[in-house]
Amino acid sequence: MKSWIAFWNILKKDVKSYYLKPPNISWGIIFPLSWTLMQLIRSPGGSILELLPGLISMSVLFGTTSMLAVTITFERSGRSFERLLLAPISISIMVLAKIAGTVLFGIFNAFVPVIFASFFIDFSMVNWGLLLFAVLMIATTSALMGLLIAVSAEQVFEAQTFSNFFRFPMLFLCGLFIPISSLPVFLRPLSYCLPLTYGTDILKGAITGTNILSPLLSFGMLPVFEVALFFICRHNINRKWIL
Template identity: 65%
Template sequence: MKSWIAFWNILLKDMRSYYLKPPNISWGLIFPLAWTSMFFIRSGLGLDSVPALLPGVMGISILFGTTSMLAVTVTFEKKGRSFERLLLAPIRLETLMLAKTAGAILFGTANAFVPVAMAAIISGLPGVGWGALVPAVVLIAVSSTFLGLFIAVAVSEVFEAQTFSNFFRFPMIFLCGLFFPIDRLPVFLRPISYLLPLTYGVDIIRGAVEGPSRLSPALNFSLLALFCLALFLASLRNINRKWIL
């Protein structure tokens, strides 16, 4: 069986049916633009604020872009039973779920580069470590997508997926060092920060844009990759338990 044909066509269908629809394109552009503008104006520091704000805006753009879409592409199709078509196809569950999440990963990655493009226009982004920034963006997109998948599999309604996503997303804005350094959080909250994958991704971006990261890049990348694997495997386990009865 040529699984790559199935993989490619699932991705292509999702891109056409969901991600490349005008509302999503505009959402993918407007949302990061709005965040970037809001923080840039609010900081009042002019061009100097760009490196400090960029990691947080990129992180938040990826997080919301990816997790919002999984509720539609997975929960909606599961509810409408068209997801059964995919489960009946002779492809491995891993391949199937990678195909279903690939669109969200691409969407989240594209979302992240909207504020990067804006920042590049405003400040030129001198001295950015692209070699660390680009893989970090992709890994954040993967981990956020798999978090969205984990949530989408845990619920049965689209609105539940959105609500449950917010339960994770909004605390992550404050706990992952996006706009508030983790060192300034109350001591009892800091351990929670290190249980969230975005913390490590944003730390890599901060290191690539602003200067040295808090943790070593190797440790950040390793932990982020580990989160990706754990969330994906947990999602597969839940699909096996809940959807293949």
């Protein structure tokens, strides 16, 4: 019970202190909106429905990884993060609380292109349950990747630089806008090592009904990535932050 009081208050503090701040809300709206508009202008004849899975994935990926990596690095440089390490709560609870706020922010990011697209297209075909599940999974894996970056970075600018090393290749490798089948053969195995590939494929299934991978494989792989990333993050925090 005591751990959950701590969990809830860390989450509440992060949402209030970071995610509900005007610059972050505007980033959360403007960034996905700009990408959506850009894609629509670039391919006026293209189907919005086909573009939407990629736009949602990208919005979640960029929103979550940067937010968590930056906020944690910021708290570490101001030493307020020490308070969490010194509190009588397990590192697992602390990690869960820190990523929970980011996941919520990711879900908010995901629905900006959806709301925008709703003015132009009919969503009667969309499987909303599946879409929400995919968004949740993408947000969780991306948040954990953000945490992994935060553990490696000492300064905020380092966190931003490391984030980009992960994110930009993923835009091209995970089938967001370029089908994996169009990638050079030697790059394709790499695509299947990235969680976003599976999340985007579930989103495609939920929005257009056209999965490339077996839904069972995608549903199975995402939790595996999440558990693996969670334990790696926990191990790295223990090793690198408790000297």
